[in-house]
Amino acid sequence: MQDNPVDSVTEADKAIGTASTERPPHLDHNPRSRMRYRTLGRTGIKVSPYALGTLMFATAIGNPDHDDSIRIIHKALDVGINFIDTADAYGDSEEVVGKALRGRRDGVVLATKVSRPMGDDPNQQGTSRRWIMTAVENSLRRLQTDHIDLYQIQRPDPTTDIEETLSALSDLIHSGRSVRSDHPRLPPQTSSKHSGSPSGVAWNGSAPSSRPTRSLTAASSLRCCRSRSATAWAYWCGVRSGRDCSPAVSGRVSKRTSAALASSRRSATSVALTPSNSSSHSPKRRACR
């Protein structure tokens, strides 16, 4: 492997270097000027190719030292990683992330999840509107923030109608608590019936074609592409690529930017996504026994 990475990186670095000569000098020392950020789906949100997972912070199987975990998070941010993924069910991980992001929240694309059991209460799990609306507030409090950039359904909940879940996620976006939602693990037969999408809510509707299918066999699971080794879990945390999948749309929606809300709705219309309450476009429900 002595010549392969070097050559290609060098070529790319030259291009970057050319561009960077026009930048203010201080940017040359900014690690973010080197990171090749990628667009998350078609959201316009740029994320680093490496994201920081937080399952190993403040969980039963993870690092028990909160301060050490925070230092690790800061180190990742310092090198240009701007994408952090956590979950309500990851022990105290959300609290640790919240502490670490004090004063640095705006530079981070923050993802968390809902669905796994959070206690003995049978209603403190799954994807019912009832639980999602409570769980998101709990996550916001633990994360010490007023919005979540990517809110994910960690596990499918066959006991909840998908319309119920998607409309709740859509409402979160419209209320400003979530910028974008994703339903990464819908069973294929479910997601394929829902070709229309509430604005900003996305899921995997079709199988990626061509090479992606090595580990993406289920297609509906964003996280099924995972390589595991001693210290790294590398699994797919991105959203569908524009090339392989049907459109996903999102707009930055917050209480502060009602104009953006209107804009995002227009963009949603332009790619034929439909509002969740549009009964005329709702997929016909089949009787399931």
Next chain:
Amino acid sequence: MTHLAMAFATTHPGVTSALLGPRTMEQLDDLLVGMDVTLTDEILDRIDEIVPPGTDVGTLDQAYLPPALQRSDLRRRPVEERAAV
């Protein structure tokens, strides 16, 4: 190996970003060293030979198992309804 794993995942055009999962600073530092790794087509071809595309190598974290795979009655009509005529 961790560098290979991260590079392999992020090489895929369908993958926007892959997760690091460090527990210690040492693990993070090691993972960050691999950020500039580029896998050549030759290496990717070799990986394709070892693990052919389409192979499902990780079922551990897949939470959804279709009910019809678990219950045979969901795959079968009642005996009296099976014939076409």
